[in-house]
Amino acid sequence: MMIARFFFVLIAYAGFMSSAFAADAMKAAALEFVPSLKSECDQVLELSAKPEFSLYQEKSLERKTSTAWLVVRVPCNVGAYNIESVWLIVDENNSVKRASFSVPQFKTVFESTKENDPTGESDIVKLIRVSGYSVVHSLINSKFDPTTGIMNHFSKGRGLGDVYDSGNWRLKFGEFVLETYETDPVYDLKQVPAMKLDFTK
Numbered sequence: 365m366m367i368a369r370f371f372f373v374l375i376a377y378a379g380f381m382s383s384a385f386a387a388d389a390m391k392a393a394a395l396e397f398v399p400s401l402k403s404e405c406d407q408v409l410e411l412s413a414k415p416e417f418s419l420y421q422e423k424s425l426e427r428k429t430s431t432a433w434l435v436v437r438v439p440c441n442v443g444a445y446n447i448e449s450v451w452l453i454v455d456e457n458n459s460v461k462r463a464s465f466s467v468p469q470f471k472t473v474f475e476s477t478k479e480n481d482p483t484g485e486s487d488i489v490k491l492i493r494v495s496g497y498s499v500v501h502s503l504i505n506s507k508f509d510p511t512t513g514i515m516n517h518f519s520k521g522r523g524l525g526d527v528y529d530s531g532n533w534r535l536k537f538g539e540f541v542l543e544t545y546e547t548d549p550v551y552d553l554k555q556v557p558a559m560k561l562d563f564t565k
Contacts, residue, residue: 386432386456387417387419387432389458390419390434390454390455390456391434391454392458393458393459394415394417394436394452394454394460395415396460397452397460398413398415398438398452401438401440401450404440404450405438405439405440405441405450406440406441406442407438407439407442408438408440412439413438413439414439415436415437415438415452416437417434417435417436418434418435418436418437418508418510419432419433419434419435419510420432420433420434420435420508420510420513420535421433422513422535422536422537424537431455431537432456433453433454433455433535434453434454435451435452435453435454435463435510435535436451436452436453437451437507437508438450438452440502445520445523446504446505446520447505448502448503448504449502449503449504449506450463450501451502451503451508451515451540453535453538455538461538462501463501463515463540464499464501464539464540465501465503465515465517465531465533465540465542466497466499466533466541467497467498467499467500467529467531467542468494468496468497468542468545468561469494469495469496469497469498470492470494470495470549470559471491471492471493471494471495472489472491472492472549472558473492474487474488474490474549475487475488475489475490487549487550487551488550489550492547492549492558492559493559494559503515504517504518504519504520505517505518505519505520506518512534513536514532514533514534514535514543515532515533515534515535515540516530516531516532517530517531517532518530521549526548526550526551526552526553527548527549527550528547528548528555529545529546529547529548530545530546530547530557531544531545532544532545542563543562543563543564544560544561544563544564545560545561546559546560546561547559
C-alpha cells in the first residue's frame with residue numbers, strides 16, 4: 365500500500381515537473397519573439413515592457429483533448445486612459461504567433477441635441493448597425509482570464525469611460541473567437557450600450 369502511494373506521488377511529481385519545464389520553454393520562446401515588436405510598440409522599444417504570462421489548459425469534450433496554451437500580454441503603447449497591448453499565443457511546440465481579434469465596425473447616425481448641451485458633446489443615437497468586420501492585432505485595456513479562456517477589451521473614448529467599445533473573445537484551438545461585443549458612442553456620462561452583439565446564443 366505504501367509502495368503504491370509512493371509511486372502515485374512520484375508520477376504526479378514527474379507530471380508537475382514536466383509541465384513546469386514545458387511552461388518555462390514556452391516563456392523562453394515568447395521572450396525571444398518580443399523584440400520583433402519594437403517597430404510598433406513604444407514600451408518594447410524603451411525596454412520598459414514587462415510581459416505577463418498566463419497558462420491556459422483548454423479541455424475539449426468534442427475532441428477529447430486537453431491542450432496547454434501560454435497567453436502572453438506585451439504592453440505596447442500607453443495613453444492617458446488607454447493602454448494598448450499585443451497578445452501572443454504559444455503552443456506546446458513552443459511556436460509563437462500574435463493573437464488576432466475580429467472586431468465589428470459600426471455605422472451610426474445621430475440625432476443632435478447640441479442646442480441643449482453647452483459642451484456640444486451629447487447626441488442621441490438615431491440609427492446604428494454593423495457595417496462590417498475588421499481584424500486587429502492589439503487590444504485596449506485588455507485582460508485574459510486563464511480560468512475561462514476569455515479575453516476582455518475595454519476601449520475608452522474619453523477618460524470618463526462613458527464612450528466605449530467592449531468585447532470578449534474565447535481562446536479555442538489556438539484562436540480567439542469573438543463571443544460578445546458592445547459599443548456606446550454617446551457622451552452622456554452613462555455607460556449604456558447603443559448596440560450589443562452576442563454570438564454565444
